[in-house]
Amino acid sequence: MMPVIATSGMRESQAEQQSFHDLIASDKTTLRSVMDWEFSPSAPSWHLSKDHTLNLDLVMSRTPLEYREAVRKMLAHYCTNFSPASVFAVTNALWKYFEATSGKIDTSQLINFKSAIGDNQEYLQILRPFFRRWHVFGFPGVTKEVVTMLDGWRLRGREKGLAIKSMDPEKGALSDFEFAEFNDRLVFGYESGAIDLFDLCVCLILACTGRRPTQLTHLKCGDLISVPLDDGGEDYFLHIPRAKQEGGSFRDEFKTYQLTRSMWELLESHKQKVWQRFETAGFMLTVEQQKMLPLFPTKRVLPVATNDELIKALPTDVLHIRTQVFTQTLTATVESLGVISERTNDALHVFAKRFRYTLGTRAAREGVSKYVIAELLDHSDTQHVDVYTENVPEHLKKIDEALGFQLAVYAQAFAGTLVDSELDALRGSDPSSRIKHKKCGVGTCGNFSYCGMNAPRPCYTCVNFQPWLDGPHEELYIELIEEREQILAETGDLTVAAVLDRTIVAIAEVIRKCDERKRSKENE
Numbered sequence: 001m002m003p004v005i006a007t008s009g010m011r012e013s014q015a016e017q018q019s020f021h022d023l024i025a026s027d028k029t030t031l032r033s034v035m036d037w038e039f040s041p042s043a044p045s046w047h048l049s050k051d052h053t054l055n056l057d058l059v060m061s062r063t064p065l066e067y068r069e070a071v072r073k074m075l076a077h078y079c080t081n082f083s084p085a086s087v088f089a090v091t092n093a094l095w096k097y098f099e100a101t102s103g104k105i106d107t108s109q110l111i112n113f114k115s116a117i118g119d120n121q122e123y124l125q126i127l128r129p130f131f132r133r134w135h136v137f138g139f140p141g142v143t144k145e146v147v148t149m150l151d152g153w154r155l156r157g158r159e160k161g162l163a164i165k166s167m168d169p170e171k172g173a174l175s176d177f178e179f180a181e182f183n184d185r186l187v188f189g190y191e192s193g194a195i196d197l198f199d200l201c202v203c204l205i206l207a208c209t210g211r212r213p214t215q216l217t218h219l220k221c222g223d224l225i226s227v228p229l230d231d232g233g234e235d236y237f238l239h240i241p242r243a244k245q246e247g248g249s250f251r252d253e254f255k256t257y258q259l260t261r262s263m264w265e266l267l268e269s270h271k272q273k274v275w276q277r278f279e280t281a282g283f284m285l286t287v288e289q290q291k292m293l294p295l296f297p298t299k300r301v302l303p304v305a306t307n308d309e310l311i312k313a314l315p316t317d318v319l320h321i322r323t324q325v326f327t328q329t330l331t332a333t334v335e336s337l338g339v340i341s342e343r344t345n346d347a348l349h350v351f352a353k354r355f356r357y358t359l360g361t362r363a364a365r366e367g368v369s370k371y372v373i374a375e376l377l378d379h380s381d382t383q384h385v386d387v388y389t390e391n392v393p394e395h396l397k398k399i400d401e402a403l404g405f406q407l408a409v410y411a412q413a414f415a416g417t418l419v420d421s422e423l424d425a426l427r428g429s430d431p432s433s434r435i436k437h438k439k440c441g442v443g444t445c446g447n448f449s450y451c452g453m454n455a456p457r458p459c460y461t462c463v464n465f466q467p468w469l470d471g472p473h474e475e476l477y478i479e480l481i482e483e484r485e486q487i488l489a490e491t492g493d494l495t496v497a498a499v500l501d502r503t504i505v506a507i508a509e510v511i512r513k514c515d516e517r518k519r520s521k522e523n524e
Contacts, residue, residue, distance in 0.1 A: 029041075029042070031076060031079065031080050032080065033046075033047075033048040033049065033079050033080060033084065034079075034080065034081065034082065034083060034084075034250065035048060035049035035050075035083075035084060035250045035316070035317055036250055036315070036316050036317075037049055037316075039079070041072065041073075041076045043056070044056055044057040045057065046079060048079055048084040048087060049084045049317060050217075050298075050317045050318065050320055050322055050323075051084065051214070051322055051323045051324065052084035052085070052087070052088060054075070054079070054084075054087060054088070054091065056072070056075070059071070059075070059091055059094070059095065060072070062094075062095050062098050062099065063094070063098060064098065064103040064104075066140075066141065067105070067141045069139075070134060070139035070140065070141050071094065073137075073139065074130065074133065074134055074137070074139070075087065075090075075091065077133070077137075078090060078130075085214075089126050090126050090127070090130050092123075093122075093123040093124075093126040093127045093130070094127070094130075096117075096123050097113055097123065097127060100112075100113055100116045100117070101113050101116075105131070105141055105142055105146060106143070106145075106146060107145050107146060107149050110124075110146060110149055110150070114153070119156055120156070121155040121156050124150070124153070124155050125155050127150070128150045128151070128155070131146060131147060131150060132147050132150070132151070135147045160384060160387055161384075161387025161388075163357065164357050164360070164361060164387050164388065169341065169343040169344050170344065170349040171349075171354070172354070172357055173354065173357040173358040173360075173361035173362075174348075174350075174354055174355075174357075174358045175341075175342070175343060176498065176501070176502070177342045177413065177501075177502060177505070178339075178341050178342065178343070178348055179207075179358060180413075180461075180502050181339055181340065181342075181348070181412070181413070182203075182207065182334070182339055182348065182350070183204075183207065184415065184461060184463075185334075185337040185338070185339045185415075186200055186203055186204065186333070186337070187200075188337075188415065188462075188463040189333075189336075189337045191463075192463075194336065194337065195333055195336065195337070197266070197269060197270050197273065198270065198273075198296075198329070199329055199333045200266065201266055201267055201270045201296075202296070202326060202329045202330060202333070203329070203330055203333050203334070204263065204266065205263075205267070206330055206352050206355050207355050207358075208259075208260075208263060209238070209240065209257055210355050210356040210358070210359035210360075210376065210377060211240055211257075211356075211378060212352065212356075213323045213326050213327050213352045214323050215240055215241050215242065215378075216240070216296070216326065217294075217296055217317075217320050217321050217322070217323050217326050218241040218250065218251055218317060218320060219238070219240065219241070219294065219295040219296060220251075220291065220292055220293065220294060220295060221271050221274060221275070221290060221291050221292070221293045221294070221295050222291030222292060223238055223239040223240070223241075223254075223295065224237075224238055224264070224267050224268065224271055224295065225237050225238075225239070226264065234261075235258065236258065236259040236260070236261060236263075236264035237256050237257065237258055237259060238256070238257045238259055238267070239254045239255075239256055239257075240254060240255050240256075240257050240378070241253070241254055242254060242255055242378060250316065250317055255378050267295070270295070271295060274293055274294070274295065274297060275290055275293065277297070278290075278293060278302075278310075281302060283307055283310050284307055285307075285310070285311075289311060289314060292314035292315065293314065293319070294317075294319050294320040294321070296320065296321045296326065297319050297320065297321060298319060298320065298321050298322070298325075299321060299325060302319065303318055303319070304318075304319070327351065327352055330350060330351070330352065331350065331351070334347075334348060334350045335347065340412050342412065356377055359376055359377065360373050360376070360377055360385070360388040361388060363376055363388070364388035365495060366495065370382045370385040370386065370388070373385050373388055412509070413460070413461050413502045413503075413505045413506035413509060414460060414461065414506040414507075414509040414510050414513070415461060415462065415463040415465075415506075416443075416446075416459075416460075416462060416463055416464065416465035416466055416467065417446075417465075417466050418466070418467055418469065418510065418513045418514065418517060419443075419444070419466045419467070419468060419469065420468075420469045420517070421468060421469065421470070422434070422441065422444060422468060425443070425444035425446065425466040425468075426444070426446040426466065427444060427445065427446055427448070428444050428466075433445045433446070435455050435456045435459050435465070436455070436456065437456045437472065437475070437476050438475075440471075440472050440475075441468065441471065442456050442459075442467060442468065442471035442472060442473060442476065443456070443459065443465055443466050443467035443468050443471055444465075444466040444468070445459065445464055445465065445466075446464040446465070446466055447462075447464040456476065457476075457480075457503050458503070460503055460506035460507050460510060461502055461503060461506045467510045467514075469514055469517055469518070470514075471514075473507055473510050473511050473514065474511055476507055477504065477507045477508060477511060480500050480503060480504050480507065481504060483500065484497050484498075484500045484501075484504065485497075487500075
């Protein structure tokens with residue numbers, strides 16, 4: 001959704017007007033965007049951030065001649081006071097207006113434009129404060145009648161949260177099975193060398209924090225911290241820059257997010273590699289300067305050549321990875337790992353916003369208040385949180401013996417390899433690799449490193465597990481179904497009972513594969 005750059009009730013202060021006129025009247029040949037990028041108002045394109053370059057010539061080609069000077073000055077004002085995303089939103093809205101009308105800015109054309117765009121009136125929501133400022137600043141082209149008409153309209157945007165409320169399998173929150181499959185595939189992919197540490201950190205930080213990619217690409221190495229505790233332990237935190245705050249600049253506000261130890265260790269290892277990259281390139285930095293390096297630097301050739309150039313660039317976003325590359329990493333990684341959705345029986349469709357939806361949906365399902373959900377999702381207020389709290393979908397179902405087998409066809413929770421016997425397994429000759437349930441062998445662990453998991457339950461969703469064809473899998477399956485029912489009866493909490501669901505479905509898949517293999521052997 002396009003950001004709305006001002007509310008209908010906002011009025012520009014005299015100080016802002018004076019500041020704007022001083023800016024326009026000054027002899028400056030260059031200006032600075034809120035992201036601290038320098039641009040010339042007379043240039044054909046303006047570089048506003050690592051992610052945004054405004055093609056002003058293209059904008060002017062659509063703008064009627066009589067408005068071009070005013071539009072150029074207004075856009076210069078927006079570039080120095082609002083985020084690049086807001087600048088692009090108002091530019092797109094202007095383009096749409098001039099494209100859909102005769103090009104005149106008057107009440108008649110406004111009515112025509114409102115009719116042409118239909119129910120989704122976001123373009124007018126964006127143009128209203130822009131035209132209001134235009135009029136207040138005294139540039140010719142926007143009359144008082146135009147502003148009065150816009151202020152009198154009650155404008156509608158697109159329906160909020162439709163993908164969440166409808167439980168859209170491709171755009172809404174991830175199901176518990178999808179989220180678990182995503183995380184498991186990431187870990188297995190990293191352990192096998194299919195993805196590197198950078199890919200793992202990008203995907204997990206998006207999934208765990210639910211933050212917007214723009215915020216995460218603005219992280220510096222110094223934002224990752226550990227705090228010693230009195231008992232000798234440590235707490236781990238990430239200071240995440242806020243986004244979409246009107247009038248804000250680069251990294252001017254932060255929210256602190258607590259990390260698990262394992263997530264902190266991954267990011268700490270990644271941070272050390274970032275420092276090593278700059279040291280290998282010949283740059284010499286102090287400890288404090290190292291903290292100013294981007295946590296996710298550009299993957300291209302570094303845009304600085306000397307130590308002085310690097311130090312000058314540290315406070316800016318010049319060295320940071322582009323948001324588009326960051327999100328492409330997520331998409332490419334999921335595709336390469338072959339993550340499947342049990343709801344669509346196809347490749348899992350993943351983008352960053354789905355993790356925000358998942359975080360909010362899970363919190364609402366746990367009965368968390370809308371104020372806490374707003375804090376989790378880094379909202380400034382609760383106006384967009386009701387979609388989670390007012391329409392809490394029931395994602396979890398009561399899994400019985402039959403349903404477990406039905407889900408096994410689609411969930412693909414079992415990631416290991418079925419073997420005919422212990423001797424056919426990798427490490428099958430090693431008795432220490434044998435996985436048992438109640439003194440009976442069910443399979444072999446193909447992992448050569450130490451694993452501290454409580455076998456055999458976690459084994460069924462592990463890529464290294466090799467269940468035996470004649471193993472007593474049905475016994476464990478019935479045991480977990482009964483345990484799930486007991487937990488539900490004692491707690492009345494379906495979420496707690498559902499912790500066992502993925503293991504149950506994985507065992508059902510093993511049983512199904514065993515039946516298929518036995519029939520195949522009989523035919524042979």
